[in-house]
Amino acid sequence: MSTGVTVALLGQPNSGKSTLFNALTGLRQHVGNWPGKTVEKKEGSFVHKGKEYRVADLPGSYSLSANSDEEVITRDYIASGEADVVCILADSSQLQRSLFMLADYAGIDVPCFLLLNMSDVAAEQGKKIDAKAIGEKLGIPVIPFSATDKKSYDVFYDALEAVIKDKGLLNVDKLTQQYESIIGYREIYDLIPENVIPGYSAMWIAVKALENDKVVMAKLRAALDDNAYSQIEEAKKNAQGAVATGGCKFAWIDDVLEKAVDAGDKKISLSFLDKIYTSRIWGKPAVILTVLLGLIASFIPAIPLMIVGSLILAVKAPVMGVLTSIGCPEILTLIIGDVVIQSFSYIFKMLGFVFGVTLVFGLLEEVGVMARISYVFDNTMGKLGLQGKSVMPFLVSFGCTMGGAAGARVIDNWGQKVLTIALAWAVPCGAAWATIPMLSTIFFGPGAVLVIVAVLLTMLLHMWITAKIFGAKLVKKEDRYGMIMELPPYHKPKWGALFRYVFGRTKETFIRVTKVILLVCGVFWLLSYSPSGDNGGILYTIGVAIEPVTKIFGMPWQLFLSYVASAVGKEGAIGVISALYNGNSYSSGFMDAMNGAARAENLNELLLANVTKPEALAFIFAMTFNMPCVVALAATYQETHSAKWTSIIVTYYTAVSLILAFLAYHIGLLIW
Amino acid sequence: MCLSELKENRSAVVTNVEGDSRFISRITSIGLTPGCRVMVMKNDKNRPMLVYSRDTMIALNKNECQGVMVEEVTA
Numbered sequence: 043m044s045t046g047v048t049v050a051l052l053g054q055p056n057s058g059k060s061t062l063f064n065a066l067t068g069l070r071q072h073v074g075n076w077p078g079k080t081v082e083k084k085e086g087s088f089v090h091k092g093k094e095y096r097v098a099d100l101p102g103s104y105s106l107s108a109n110s111d112e113e114v115i116t117r118d119y120i121a122s123g124e125a126d127v128v129c130i131l132a133d134s135s136q137l138q139r140s141l142f143m144l145a146d147y148a149g150i151d152v153p154c155f156l157l158l159n160m161s162d163v164a165a166e167q168g169k170k171i172d173a174k175a176i177g178e179k180l181g182i183p184v185i186p187f188s189a190t191d192k193k194s195y196d197v198f199y200d201a202l203e204a205v206i207k208d209k210g211l212l213n214v215d216k217l218t219q220q221y222e223s224i225i226g227y228r229e230i231y232d233l234i235p236e237n238v239i240p241g242y243s244a245m246w247i248a249v250k251a252l253e254n255d256k257v258v259m260a261k262l263r264a265a266l267d268d269n270a271y272s273q274i275e276e277a278k279k280n281a282q283g284a285v286a287t288g289g290c291k292f293a294w295i296d297d298v299l300e301k302a303v304d305a306g307d308k309k310i311s312l313s314f315l316d317k318i319y320t321s322r323i324w325g326k327p328a329v330i331l332t333v334l335l336g337l338i339a340s341f342i343p344a345i346p347l348m349i350v351g352s353l354i355l356a357v358k359a360p361v362m363g364v365l366t367s368i369g370c371p372e373i374l375t376l377i378i379g380d381v382v383i384q385s386f387s388y389i390f391k392m393l394g395f396v397f398g399v400t401l402v403f404g405l406l407e408e409v410g411v412m413a414r415i416s417y418v419f420d421n422t423m424g425k426l427g428l429q430g431k432s433v434m435p436f437l438v439s440f441g442c443t444m445g446g447a448a449g450a451r452v453i454d455n456w457g458q459k460v461l462t463i464a465l466a467w468a469v470p471c472g473a474a475w476a477t478i479p480m481l482s483t484i485f486f487g488p489g490a491v492l493v494i495v496a497v498l499l500t501m502l503l504h505m506w507i508t509a510k511i512f513g514a515k516l517v518k519k520e521d522r523y524g525m526i527m528e529l530p531p532y533h534k535p536k537w538g539a540l541f542r543y544v545f546g547r548t549k550e551t552f553i554r555v556t557k558v559i560l561l562v563c564g565v566f567w568l569l570s571y572s573p574s575g576d577n578g579g580i581l582y583t584i585g586v587a588i589e590p591v592t593k594i595f596g597m598p599w600q601l602f603l604s605y606v607a608s609a610v611g612k613e614g615a616i617g618v619i620s621a622l623y624n625g626n627s628y629s630s631g632f633m634d635a636m637n638g639a640a641r642a643e644n645l646n647e648l649l650l651a652n653v654t655k656p657e658a659l660a661f662i663f664a665m666t667f668n669m670p671c672v673v674a675l676a677a678t679y680q681e682t683h684s685a686k687w688t689s690i691i692v693t694y695y696t697a698v699s700l701i702l703a704f705l706a707y708h709i710g711l712l713i714w
Numbered sequence: 715m716c717l718s719e720l721k722e723n724r725s726a727v728v729t730n731v732e733g734d735s736r737f738i739s740r741i742t743s744i745g746l747t748p749g750c751r752v753m754v755m756k757n758d759k760n761r762p763m764l765v766y767s768r769d770t771m772i773a774l775n776k777n778e779c780q781g782v783m784v785e786e787v788t789a
Contacts, residue, residue, distance in 0.1 A: 054743075104743035109736045138768040139745035146743075254735050285731055288742030289749065292768070310766050312755055322758050417773045420762060424775075524775025525762055526740050531771075 046087070046094035047206055050120060053131030054143050055102040055454065056530045058159040061189045061408065062131065063099040065539035069546045075683050081111050081456055082683075090199050098125060102454055106146045107284075108250075108257040112455075120152055121241025127205050128154040134164035134171055134186065135531050137303065138295060144180075145291035148217050149246025153209045154182055155201050161186040161194075163533045168306030175302040181213030189536045216297055218245055220290035226281035227252060230274050238265045253284040316529070319414040329418045333437045336406060340398030340445075347394030355387040355637065376571070377564075380633050385563045388611075389556055392673040396448045396551050399438060401544045403449050408535040412452060413527065420525040426509040427517040429453060430525070432462040439469035443670035447677035448551070457516035460682045464512050464691050467670055467678075468504040470497060473612035474666045480616070484646050485658040493659070497666055500702065504667065508694075555676035562672045566610050572629040581606060582628045595700050596660025596707025601653065603628050605661065605703075609669040609696075611636060616645070623648040656710025664703035669695050715786070717752070718763060718779035725753045726784035733781035744772055746782055 053059040063071070067086030076083045084099035100119060101112035108114055120128055130147060133140040137158070144156060158164075158173055177184035183201040187194045204210075221227045231248040239247060239261050250258040251274055263271055312320065318328050362379040366372070406412045416430035423432045431452055439446030446466035453459040470478065478497060482490030572578035585592070585599045585606070592602040600622040608615040614635035620642035621631025642648065649658070669675060669692055679688040720726050728750050731741050745768035746752070755771065756764035763774045774782075 105739060107735075107739040107743075109739050136768075136770040139770040142743050142745065253739065284735060284738040284742060285748060288738070288747045291742075292745070292747050292750065305769075310753065310755075312764070320756055320761075320764060322761055417762060420773075420775065421760075523737070523740070524778045525773055526744050526775070526778055527773050528744060529764070529771040529773055 046096055047126045048096040048098060048124060049202065050098045050100055050125035050128045051131065052100050052116065052120070052128050052143060052147065053102070053159075054104050054133075054140055056410075056413065056528065057102075057131040057133050057140055057143075058189055059099060059102060059131050060543075061536050061539050062129075062157070062159070062187075063097060064543040064546070065189055065195070065536060067097055068542040069549065071546055073550070073683075075456075076115050079111055079115060081115055090202075095202075105142060106150075107253065108255045114257060117150070120147075120150055121239070123152070123241060125152060127202065128152050129157055129202070130154055131157045131159050133530065134158040134161045134169070135167055135533075136528065137164070137169075137171065138292075138299060139528070141295045141298070142291060144212075145217065145295055148212050148214045149243040149249070151211060151241060151243060153205050154212060155205045155210075156180065156182060156184045157187045157198070157201075158184060159187050159189065160531075160533060162188040162190065163531050167531070170304040170306070172302040176298055179213070179216070179298050179302075182210050189539060190534055214243075214245065217290070217294045220294050221245065221249060221287065224252065224281055224286045224290065226277035229277040233266070233270050233274055233277075234262070235265060238262065249287050252278060252281050252287050254278065313532070315532070316414065319418060325418040329415050329433070330437065332406070332411060332415070333434050336402040337399075337438055337441060337445075340395075340402040342398070343401050344394035344398030347390050347397055351387045351389075351391035351394065354383060354390060358383045358387070358637070377567070380636075381560065381564050381567045384633075384636060385556075385559045388563070388673050389552065389559055392444050392555065392559075392677065393548055393552055395442055395445045396677070397544060397548045399445045399448045400451065400547050401540070403434065403452050404540050404544060405535055407452055408540060410530045410532045413529050416527065417525070417529060424522075424524065426461075426465065426505070427513040427522050428458050428462055428465075428509075429455070432458065432465075435462050435466045436469055439466040439471060440475070441472050443467060443469070443471045443674035444677040447674060447681050450681055451547070455517075456682075457518065460684070460687050461509065461512050461516045463678050463681060464516075464687075464694075465505045465508055467674065467691060467695055468501055468508060468667065470501065470666045471612065471670050471674075473671070477612060477615055478662055478666060481649075481658060481662055484649055485653075485655050493662060497662070500663070500667070504698065504702075508698075511694075551677075551680050554680045555673075558676040558679055559672055562675065563610070566672075567633075570629050570632045572627055577627045577629075579629050585628075595664065595703040596657045596710070597664065597703065598653075598657065601657060601661045601664075603632075605664045605668060605699075607632055607635065608665045609671070611671045611673075612665065612668075615665050619649070620645050623652050655714045656707045659710040660703040660707035663706040664699050667695065667699040667702050669699075715784060716780055717765070717774070717782040717784050718757065718776055720752075720754045720757065720784060720786060722754050722757050724786055725751060725788075726786045727751055728782060729785050730783040731781055732783070737778070737781055741778070741782065745770055746772070751787070752784065 051059050051063055066088045071086030074083050081101050086097045088095055100116045103113045103116055106113055106117045130144050158171060164171060173184045173186045183204055185197050185201050187198060227248060230251050231244055234244040234247050247258055318324050358379050362375050365375040412431060415434060419430035419433040423430050435446040435449040438449045443466060447463045450459050450462045453462055478494060479490055482493040486493060569581040570579050585603045589599040597605060604615050604618040607618040617635025618631050622628060624642055678691060682688060728746055728748050730748055731738060750767055752765045752767040755766050763779055765772050
């Protein structure tokens, strides 16, 4: 273990905690899960004046109650003593409310200091805040801070060093006085034995007991004799509980801020942009337009990486040619070309997407637009058990599912994030949208429009049912409450921190997904590989052998193998069909299709001669609702950190796509 | 009266908050406690409310407003 100091960052959502974390740690960060919990754990480190500091970005929550895993993890982590210093963030532009976290923290015996973030925004609003006066009342360093201002960081480091040296604790005398006014507080306080829950003062425990905190009550139950415990229960009954303690906390905050804040005389009103976003009529179109513009914008930073991906694919044939000419064994040449080079081409194209989407979504979050998107879609997404923000990954998934999965990162609740990704898979991606109209037109002529409508309706139904099935496990009932959130003022982004964050996530994605993509592409290649070069190989053999079964789902072996290929990449589906009905081998057809081989010129005639209408319909549904692609799979694994949930989603989608094919086929048989 | 009955651009003082402990904790942490002043910025049918309180613009689902009791004040 290193001997450095650990700093924990504590603050409500939108307090600018993540920006500070990214600015401090840059690329030196790691995201995982808290042991045994579905809550993200963000850690990092930085070096200042030759000393190493570890930073823990604690899960965002509004208070330190016991109502969610996030909150319990946060307070247990702090009380465990793992952090030497806690940096509490408040938003200067919404100071009164955002100091609630500090008030809830009071009574935890870990040295701390207060960061009044967004001081630039507050200044713009005409607010004058006397940080020094606040600091004197609190007994800890209080520093005005603006993440976009370089000088702020010097002040931050100075305060950090001072706290480490002095080990200053928050002055809670005035707050205790407030609590004393609550009937029952004193009685409970006197019954709490010394050090019953290490790290917490008796005051803190007494207040949590009044608030009927489940965890604290259970600990008291275990530590106290029956008599003392029932006395606490009795005292609690007469008190007003959390309403009273909350009142005390805000009374204390008012007292701390008295004479230290000059709010200015700016009239409170909705900005022009907010008038549009909160409008009944224009809200939704405005959000969709914002996301679409964001999506288009995200292509620009993505282009360089996409080009790298295409270049890698372009060198594939020459490299394989050279390998063959120098007498490299054929199988090795194929593995290098069709697995390794092919995979890296996918990976770089994916990184382009991840980079662009992370940047644009991060920017929207940073400037405050994301909160408006949440607001506008809260009612709609709430029906699926999701936050309003989830609408963004869904919209992005119409373009590309991996972009949608990467975009789900903005959802701060892990269960809701996994559910969002699971639902985003049901949204047909750009490659599917290129295939659906083409196939439909060949078989159904003008009826193609109806097929597209049917696909869209199926998508909605699919998402609804999937939300019911997965939601029960992923989103707890108590997490499904209606929206209670603040709309933060708009503010300028901190470009440096944002880019470092985006580069960091892109790098991490690269490391994590490379092995997944290599593995899955390798397995598919191995299954498709035919030593003779003619038709053969494991997948082909199985496909032909189980044709009686796949026919139940409306797919002769050619269509079934093409369906399997569509799990690797939907753009390959048509290429594989072309190759198979032209009598080419599956092995080479599969590889050529993945290289972007064009459809056969006589595809229309070939298909009409070999495939019936119900079969075509079955295939369209099977291909569309199949696993989106290998890269989406890797992105899902990367974002959920869960091999278990990733495989559940894959299995589920495979099964559902076959069920849909079955239904489409048999409905088709009734029609034609 | 409950918060959602308050018309746009009117101010009120919160008199009480009612609900389960999760709701109380959540509504308290966002700053709506008895005695605090709120101003209604937006109150459209079937849409979340927007209120301003304690330096903060707060978006509240209509259902959630049921638990917040207020008394209207003039100016």
